Amino acid sequence: MSIFEEVESEVRSYCRSFPTVFDTAEGSHLYTKDGRDYLDFFDGAGALNYGHNNPYLMDKVVAYIQKKGITHALDMSTAAKEEFLTTFRNEILAPRGMDHKVMFCGSTGTNAVEAALKLARKVTGRDTIFAFSGAFHGMSMGSLSVTSGNDTRESLRGSQHAVVFMPFPYGFNASFDTIGYIRNVLNDDHSGIAKPAAIILETVQAEGGVIVADPQWLRDLRALCDEYGILLICDEIQVGCGRTGTFFSFERAGIIPDMITMSKSISGAGLPMSLLLMHPSLDKFTPGEHNGTFRGNQLAFVAGKAALDFMKETDLLAQVKKKEAIIREFMENEILPLDSRLSVRGIGMIWGIEFEKIDYKLSKVASMRCFENGLLIERAGRRDSVLKPMPALTIPEEDLRKGLAIVKEAVEYALKQA
Ligand SMILES: Cc1ncc(COP(=O)(O)O)c(C=O)c1O
Known part of the structure; x- marks a missing residue:
């Protein structure tokens, strides 16, 4: 029995999909303690858009450590935060005509979602939140309340919160007028559903099985929120930072949400960091109202600033478009x-291969086969029936094609078991 099985809690999860001991990593390669090389199509669940140990980023982190840069500062002002904020405003917000304020949240994505829900309720004075079927927003209680997976929601017990799920345009709702339905709910004074403070969504439901919302649907949702005075919260935690080909995934629809949650790749180097962006009119938390010890991960600020510079200097978004075509x-x-x-x-660079119509279990067969053949890849969606290739945006074309060939062989292998 390994130390992990002996000592670590049963709650451990990804190590069950990838049962080996990793040690070092570079770019799109992970190396185990015994020297095996794995290609990475998992990407730390979206936390490693710029690859493992990207030298452009890590050199700056190492230099910062060597100069004895402060590592922990709560939310005090530091030079590292100053540089991150300046670059984020100049390179990301200003060119998109956004003047959103930036709130540093507790270090993981779920805490930004908690902050968004809390703030939406505070500024509107309403309790209800609309979320969507297929949504994933995190595992702490507030975030879980807007996450749709019934199994994971069991741990909410009595704390269901005031959340109502609306149908996301997918599956049997694909041809259903979901926006019209929400409109009817809002107009009907006997719908039994209170007008919400906010509607929270992912423009691409990632854990939900890579379900890509249509740009027109997103525009219609934005218009509906404007018409009814409902805040629109876009969760960019997994599909932000260039993953969909634009920095923010909602850019493809030309909309601007009232609040935006970010985490995972915003720190560039897989370091914990999480942000809530809010329209200035919503900047209503009093000082310390959403406090937390680890809201100032200085190494993440250094790497996060470097990541934004790297993205610009290497014209990474153009590379994403090219690899998307492949x-x-x-x-x-x-x-x-x-x-x-x-x-x-x-x-x-987020894709899904859906096995549901054959046998949902085949996605597991395929992901295990990939692992045997040296590729990390995760599953997502209803019953985990979707194989989800999500390589780093920086993956060299040769590695991308090599990984895709492993995926194809694994799908063929899985189909033979059907
Ligand atoms: C869209 C989305 N929101 C929120 C979260 C939660 O982030 P974290 O796991 O860092 O708390 C995730 C994590 O996968 C996510 O994909």
Whole structure:
């Protein structure tokens, strides 16, 4: 029995999908203690958009440590935070015409979601939040209350919170007028559902199985929120930072949410950091009202600033478009012909291969086969039926094609077990 099984809690999760002991990593490669090389199509669940130990970022982190830069400062003002905020405002917010204020939250994504929900309720004086079927927003109680997975929601016990789920346009709701439905709920004084403070969504439901919302649907949702005075919260935690081909995933619809949650790749180097961006009119927390010890991860500020510089200097978003074309072509020409019951979908560098119409369990067979053949890849969606290739945005084309070839072999292998 390993020390992990002996000492670590049963709650451990990803190590069960990838049962080995990792030691070092570079770019899109992870190396185990015994020297095996794995290609990474998992990307720390979206926390490593710029690859492992990206030298552009890590050199700056190492230099900062060597100069004895402060590592912990609560939310005091520091030079590292100053540089991050300046770059974030100049390179991300200002060019998009956004004057959102930046709130540093407790170090993981779920805490930004908690802050967003808390703030929406505070500024509107309303309790209800609308979330969507298929949503994932984190595992702390507030975030879990807007997460749709029924199994994970069991731990909410009595604390269901005032959350109502609306249908996301997918599956049997794909041809249903979901915006019209929400409008009817809001107009009907006997709907039994109170007008919400906010609607929270992911423009691409990532854990939900890579479900990409249509830009027109996003615009209609924005318009509905404006019409009814409801705040729109966009959770960019997994699909922000260039993952979909634009810095923010909502840019493809030309909308600007009232609040935006960010985490995962915003620190660039896989370091914990989490942000809530809010329209200035919503900046209503009193000092310390959403306090937390670890809201000032200085190493993350250094790496996060470097990541924004790196993105600009390397024209990373153009690279994403190029690699998106490679993945799309692979999905359409190599995967879809394997079985007419497979479906594929995605945008930028987040994709899904859906096995549900054959047998949802095949996604597990395929992901395990990938692991055997040296590739890390996760599953997502209802019953985990979706294989989810999500490589780093920086992955070299050769590694991308090599990984995709492993995926194809694994899908073929899984189909043989059907
Ligand atoms: C869209 C989205 N929101 C929130 C979270 C929660 O972030 P964290 O796990 O850092 O708390 C995740 C994590 O996967 C996520 O994908």
